[in-house]
Amino acid sequence: MQTLRQLSWFFRAYWKRYVIGISVLFVIDVLMLWPPKLIGDTVDSIRNSSLTDADLTQTVVILLVLGVSLYGLRFLWRYLLNGGALILERTLRERLFAHLTRMTPSFFHRKRSGDLMAVATNDIPAIEQTASTGVLTLVDALFMTVLTLGVMVTAIDWKLTLAALIPMPFLAWSTAYYGKLLHDRFYLAQEAFGEMNDHVQQSVSGVRVLRAFVQEKADIEAYRRVSEKTLERNVSVSRIDALFEPTIAIIIGFSFLIGLGYGTYLVFTSAISLGDLVAFNLYLGLLIWPMFAFGWLVNVLQRGGASHKRFTELMVEQPDVTEAANPVTSQIANTVEARHFSFTYPGTDKPALTDISFRLGEGETLGIVGRTGSGKSTLCRALLHQYQMKEQVLLIGGIPIEGLAFDTLREKIGYVPQEHLLFSRTIAENVAFGKPQATTEEVMHALELAEMKRDLAQFREGLQTMVGEKGVTLSGGQKQRISIARALLMDAGILILDDSLSAVDARTEESILRHLRQERADKTTIITAHRLSAVQHAQLILVLDEGRIVEQGTHDELMHRNGWYAEQYRRQQMEHDVAG
Ligand SMILES: Nc1ncnc2c1ncn2[C@@H]1O[C@H](COP(=O)(O)OP(=O)(O)OP(=O)(O)O)[C@@H](O)[C@H]1O
Incomplete structure (x- = not known):
């Protein structure tokens, strides 16, 4: 009853x-x-x-x-x-x-x-x-x-x-x-x-x-x-x-x-x-x-x-992140700031991030590098407000993220996650996922910026090619580039690429990054990477280790410092030269 x-x-x-x-x-x-x-x-x-x-x-x-x-x-x-x-x-x-x-x-x-x-x-x-x-x-x-x-x-x-x-x-x-x-x-x-x-x-x-x-x-x-x-x-x-x-x-x-x-x-x-x-x-x-x-x-x-x-x-389960009572919905600048930000995952004891501070101006690029498990993805996800956290420590456009309306924050940030997920739909639909009203020209332009246009020619049905279970099987690099195109089409003020260039070769990576610099001159970009060439043009590079910033500066400053970054960079250059 x-x-x-x-x-x-x-x-x-x-x-x-x-x-x-x-x-x-x-x-x-x-x-x-x-x-x-x-x-x-x-x-x-x-x-x-x-x-x-x-x-x-x-x-x-x-x-x-x-x-x-x-x-x-x-x-x-x-x-x-x-x-x-x-x-x-x-x-x-x-x-x-x-x-x-x-x-x-x-x-x-x-x-x-x-x-x-x-x-x-x-x-x-x-x-x-x-x-x-x-x-x-x-x-x-x-x-x-x-x-x-x-x-x-x-x-x-x-x-x-x-x-x-x-x-x-x-x-x-x-x-x-x-x-x-x-x-x-x-x-x-x-x-x-x-x-x-x-x-x-x-x-x-x-x-x-x-x-x-x-x-x-x-x-x-x-x-x-x-x-x-x-x-x-x-x-x-x-x-x-x-x-x-x-x-x-x-x-x-x-x-x-x-x-x-x-x-x-x-x-x-x-x-x-x-x-x-x-x-x-x-x-x-x-x-x-x-x-x-x-x-x-x-x-x-x-x-x-x-x-x-x-x-x-x-x-009855409630989302652990709730929207503020009177959230900010107005236009905000493309700046990102962390003020002594620390974060521990719910249910764990060890902080994943400790005392992270940086400031990123409009049009700048932030590179985040470090050993695997050092907290790079955690920092990206924190900026997306995926977890409940202490107040006033992460700011977008000068406003603490917990005070921003969910929609405002999500529209502001374009995100390409590490695990790229494509839906069982056409390539065009996958790219236009966040902007269904996009024109074919816009979709093609996004694919071009993501260096995917040439690959598209291989598929008989072009943009209308079905992806996944019912369609073609794409390579890891192709999936990654479609995910990038999807985020680029949104033309968001802040773009986060979380290890999103790992499955493309160095030359493709270089052209994608060049396109980003050209197209997103006044917008902000955050790139996490294992291959340091992906961040070397960044205005600020953070080197994380066990959730802490252990080195920071521009590429030249870090090379000069001769620490983990410089050592990794030289090693990767050597490997690249040997392979090339
Ligand atoms: N959902 C989660 N719950 C609990 N701990 C987590 C969770 N996700 C990540 N961690 C832990 O937080 C730390 C940082 O992980 P994170 O994924 O941010 O590292 P990363 O630098 O991005 O690693 P990679 O380079 O391998 O992608 C790791 O110790 C990881 O085990």
């Missing part, structure tokens, strides 16, 4: 649909009570030899009309109630999707993507079931039981009715008991399904690595284990499922037994007629469906409840 209460917002929003659907169900239930009485009376007329042709014809006509009416009405409630449940399913899915898109990276680090997908594909339909089967069984079983019992008591015999109901408390107790077990087991089964989903997702996306490391057999074995676990948990759900119906059947059987035994006695003592006994048994037959329906109701509600719990657990 709690699940239905939790969905009350939906029933209120679509109340007309539910009021009409439930009214139709009520009418059906009332109509269903007529045939047993008609048949009972006919039996009595046969027994008394008082049945006339006219009576029989009338009964048959009434039964036929009832049959046709029930046919139409049953279609109507199904259309209304099941249609409503499908709307609920869509609404929940849209809410979940919108919620996921608001979440910050730490959420996605904590949650497994396979499990998130399982909630969308497996739990939401279980919730949908509560709004269709759940509502139907609750309302229909309730109406049918009350109405049938009412007729049995008033039109036949109250003592017989009461006697037939003796086994019913057992039914209530057993369904409640099974229901509780089912809720817990179904929750665990859904959890295992999420885990299995996640395994498939990781194996499919990482199939190349799996093969390269000859781990197929080990992975199949690991998958077998999680699939076995899912099976075990689902079987434990099925065990309860399987107990529901036989238990209900036994209890109904007892009711029939009492009805028949005590009913026959009442016929013999002339307390009721034979026709009454026939009608009574037909009414008892009408109660079979509501009894099973109560069982299903408990089943569906418990499954829905367990799934709703999983759904809610995701929906």
Whole structure:
């Protein structure tokens, strides 16, 4: 019941649909009570030899009309109630999707993507079931039981009715008991399904690595284990499922037994007629469906409840970065500043960045270099306000980033992440992702700046070439350059290239950087790189080590300093000369 209460917002929003659907169900239930009485009376007329042709014809006509009416009405409630449940399913899915898109990276680090997908594909339909089967069984079983019992008591015999109901408390107790077990087991089964989903997702996306490391057999074995676990948990759900119906059947059987035994006695003592006994048994037959329906109701509600719990657990998660109450939305300058900025990832003890300070003027380029794991990407992501941090330490256009509207900050910064992600769409759509209204000329220009125009000529369908699963497989360098083109098309005031030139050769890197300098003369650029040639033209280069700035200055200053930068630069030049 709690699940239905939790969905009350939906029933209120679509109340007309539910009021009409439930009214139709009520009418059906009332109509269903007529045939047993008609048949009972006919039996009595046969027994008394008082049945006339006219009576029989009338009964048959009434039964036929009832049959046709029930046919139409049953279609109507199904259309209304099941249609409503499908709307609920869509609404929940849209809410979940919108919620996921608001979440910050730490959420996605904590949650497994396979499990998130399982909630969308497996739990939401279980919730949908509560709004269709759940509502139907609750309302229909309730109406049918009350109405049938009412007729049995008033039109036949109250003592017989009461006697037939003796086994019913057992039914209530057993369904409640099974229901509780089912809720817990179904929750665990859904959890295992999420885990299995996640395994498939990781194996499919990482199939190349799996093969390269000859781990197929080990992975199949690991998958077998999680699939076995899912099976075990689902079987434990099925065990309860399987107990529901036989238990209900036994209890109904007892009711029939009492009805028949005590009913026959009442016929013999002339307390009721034979026709009454026939009608009574037909009414008892009408109660079979509501009894099973109560069982299903408990089943569906418990499954829905367990799934709703999983759904809610995701929906109550709040993004750890929230927008300021009155954020700045106006135009801001392209400057970047850090004032003694330190940062520790949530859930870790060691700071990823410590006491970072620098100032970058409009039109300048900042180079960030350093050993792997020294904090370069963390600094880029911090500038994008992906994590909650101390206030007033990172400023864009002189304004602390936590005071900027999300949209203002995102429009201000173009970002090419280390892990470039292209969508299964055309090259043109991938490039114009952030600016769908871009003209073909603009897209081509961005590709030209990213040194991708020449590669495009290799593809028969040019800009319309599909990328990824359904299209061509691009090289790492090509993907990187399309990602760069995507960011360049945005023409943002600040551009962050996070190790975005690692998969292109030195000459291509050089021309891309030259294009950047020409096109973005008044705009600011931040480049992180392992190949130092990518930052040597920067006005300021920061060398990070274990999250601290250990050297800073221009290329010439750093070469003069003769530290890590100078040593790395000479080594890389030597390697380049040897390779060249
Ligand atoms: N989401 C995260 N949660 C916790 N720690 C993290 C997270 N991301 C990175 N770190 C840690 O923060 C430190 C800096 O990582 P970061 O990715 O910024 O380094 P990097 O200099 O960009 O490395 P690379 O050159 O290999 O890309 C590392 O010790 C890393 O393990």
